[in-house]
Amino acid sequence: MNLQTLAIVGVxxxxxxxxxxxxxxxxxxxxxxxxxNAASAEWALANGLIDRVxxxxxxxxxxxxxxxxxxxxSDWVVKLADHPAPIFDVGSVKGPIVEAIAARQPxxxxxxxxxxxxxxxxxxPQAADATLFDGCTLVITPLEHTTAESQRTCTEFxxxxxxxxxxxxxxxxxxxxxxxxxxxxxLAFAYMAQVSNxxxxxxxxxxRDFTRIAAANPELWWRIMRLNRGALSEAxxxxxxxxxxxxxxxxxxxxxxxxxxxxxxARKRQAADQKLL
Amino acid sequence: MNLQTLAIVGVxxxxxxxxxxxxxxxxxxxxxxxxxNAASAEWALANGLIDRVxxxxxxxxxxxxxxxxxxxxSDWVVKLADHPAPIFDVGSVKGPIVEAIAARQPxxxxxxxxxxxxxxxxxxPQAADATLFDGCTLVITPLEHTTAESQRTCTEFxxxxxxxxxxxxxxxxxxxxxxxxxxxxxLAFAYMAQVSNxxxxxxxxxxRDFTRIAAANPELWWRIMRLNRGALSEAxxxxxxxxxxxxxxxxxxxxxxxxxxxxxxARKRQAADQKLL
Numbered sequence: 001m002n003l004q005t006l007a008i009v010g011v012x013x014x015x016x017x018x019x020x021x022x023x024x025x026x027x028x029x030x031x032x033x034x035x036x037n038a039a040s041a042e043w044a045l046a047n048g049l050i051d052r053v054x055x056x057x058x059x060x061x062x063x064x065x066x067x068x069x070x071x072x073x074s075d076w077v078v079k080l081a082d083h084p085a086p087i088f089d090v091g092s093v094k095g096p097i098v099e100a101i102a103a104r105q106p107x108x109x110x111x112x113x114x115x116x117x118x119x120x121x122x123x124x125p126q127a128a129d130a131t132l133f134d135g136c137t138l139v140i141t142p143l144e145h146t147t148a149e150s151q152r153t154c155t156e157f158x159x160x161x162x163x164x165x166x167x168x169x170x171x172x173x174x175x176x177x178x179x180x181x182x183x184x185x186x187l188a189f190a191y192m193a194q195v196s197n198x199x200x201x202x203x204x205x206x207x208r209d210f211t212r213i214a215a216a217n218p219e220l221w222w223r224i225m226r227l228n229r230g231a232l233s234e235a236x237x238x239x240x241x242x243x244x245x246x247x248x249x250x251x252x253x254x255x256x257x258x259x260x261x262x263x264x265x266a267r268k269r270q271a272a273d274q275k276l277l
Numbered sequence: 278m279n280l281q282t283l284a285i286v287g288v289x290x291x292x293x294x295x296x297x298x299x300x301x302x303x304x305x306x307x308x309x310x311x312x313x314n315a316a317s318a319e320w321a322l323a324n325g326l327i328d329r330v331x332x333x334x335x336x337x338x339x340x341x342x343x344x345x346x347x348x349x350x351s352d353w354v355v356k357l358a359d360h361p362a363p364i365f366d367v368g369s370v371k372g373p374i375v376e377a378i379a380a381r382q383p384x385x386x387x388x389x390x391x392x393x394x395x396x397x398x399x400x401x402p403q404a405a406d407a408t409l410f411d412g413c414t415l416v417i418t419p420l421e422h423t424t425a426e427s428q429r430t431c432t433e434f435x436x437x438x439x440x441x442x443x444x445x446x447x448x449x450x451x452x453x454x455x456x457x458x459x460x461x462x463x464l465a466f467a468y469m470a471q472v473s474n475x476x477x478x479x480x481x482x483x484x485r486d487f488t489r490i491a492a493a494n495p496e497l498w499w500r501i502m503r504l505n506r507g508a509l510s511e512a513x514x515x516x517x518x519x520x521x522x523x524x525x526x527x528x529x530x531x532x533x534x535x536x537x538x539x540x541x542x543a544r545k546r547q548a549a550d551q552k553l554l
Binding site: 137139185191203225226232243247258269 | 394395397413414416443453456458460461463464465466467468469470471473474475476478479480481482483484486487488489490491493494495496498503506509510512513516518519520523524527528530532535538539540541542545546549
């Protein structure tokens with residue numbers, strides 16, 4: 001893949017990592033960063049994540065990466081509706097973004113909603129990592145009028161960064177991510193909120209891993225959970241039923257029911273380890 | 278510290294790690310393993326975690342480590358009530374163990390309830406790790422009649438393995454561990470039980486870490502959570518209140534409340550990182 005000008009709107013952890021990876025892999029001759037936070041823009045430029053800073057997406061850009069928070073994506077897509085280049089976003093929700101655009105105008109054919117299943121509890125360009133997408137799953141949720149050219153260009157770009165492409169509907173994506181990502185964050189935030197400082201010396205590796213995602217960017221996660229609250233609420237219901245069943249079994253000493261539930265969880269997690277590590 | 282004969286009852290992950298660490302550090306001239314599972318005993322012997330296998334704790338043992346599941350500790354303490362050596366256990370709950378002994382006879386003065394805050398989702402002697410206790414916190418919960426000699430010997434032993442000693446009451450220990458360890462396991466089991474296999478390709482590092490403890494030994498964890506269900510239920514109530522508040526904020530779009538809760542969680546977890554890593 002050989003791009004002339006890659007435009008990255010939002011040079012934080014994801015945008016910065018895209019810039020760094022694209023540069024290291026020689027995918028784009030020039031990388032232009034559009035970033036409202038002047039300090040982030042400067043840092044990204046000084047540290048070679050991008051080649052130059054601009055106020056607007058250049059006319060000649062041949063691929064546009066929207067790496068802004070999910071609730072800002074629709075504004076940018078509307079603003080860039082007449083730009084001829086393929087556009088993708090990296091938001092953790094897909095349906096609400098598409099709906100927010102469709103409420104204002106037909107969704108432009110060059111816009112392909114994307115989501116790399118990869119991230120970190122860190123944020124900002126300082127945390128950018130050129131290997132962040134190597135081996136990760138990239139979900140694309142093409143719409144009825146998404147152009148074949150946009151799908152081809154975006155797919156090739158992500159594959160060049162090392163990602164594997166999975167195609168889903170926006171609704172299936174949002175339901176799956178509510179279960180696998182948004183719900184764990186919700187639970188970890190709620191859990192961590194009631195841990196007291198005097199508890200900390202009494203914690204081990206299990207606690208550390210279980211709570212790691214609670215250190216994630218609060219503003220970003222408020223927005224994601226708020227946008228996807230419908231699917232999140234359904235995932236929460238499923239989980240709550242399991243929790244209630246396990247708690248009832250513990251209280252009643254119903255070992256058959258409780259142990260069956262724990263064993264199913266452990267078996268599933270052990271099997272997953274082969275795929276996750 | 279120079280022991281003549283260290284007896285380890287239960288040579289699984291914790292017992293095996295104690296044997297391995299004691300041997301590598303030259304703390305005991307001889308290490309005797311008492312283990313009901315013949316395959317585990319053989320493996321531990323063949324791999325040098327213990328020096329010999331016995332059916333009963335030898336008369337000449339000068340320290341006895343009870344590394345059996347929490348609900349079997351009281352039987353062993355009663356059985357060894359007339360043995361002169363200091364005895365400690367490593368159970369994840371303390372109050373219920375002490376109560377189970379006290380229901381049958383006065384708790385022997387040489388028994389010191391201990392709990393190393395260190396573990397793994399793995400189990401069995403094959404997972405034994407000589408560095409498991411290096412830098413870990415070791416909670417001791419001495420009782421009214423615990424002898425000074427037992428406290429001194431057990432404390433010196435654990436310090437020789439690299440642990441830092443924290444002294445608490447059994448009740449305070451159980452409340453703290455319910456919050457920091459048993460509740461995360463309960464939530465992770467309930468969460469993992471509703472994850473479907475088709476979700477797995479859509480998971481990232483956050484999911485992997487959040488669910489790691491759900492791969493833990495089901496029988497062991499059923500017993501721990503069942504024994505400590507009183508304190509666990511209180512920790513669950515605190516957590517449930519936070520979760521309900523956060524869910525309500527998401528549904529109502531109450532950003533001030535929701536974001537404040539998430540920010541408090543993230544700040545606490547980020548601050549904890551300094552101490553946890």
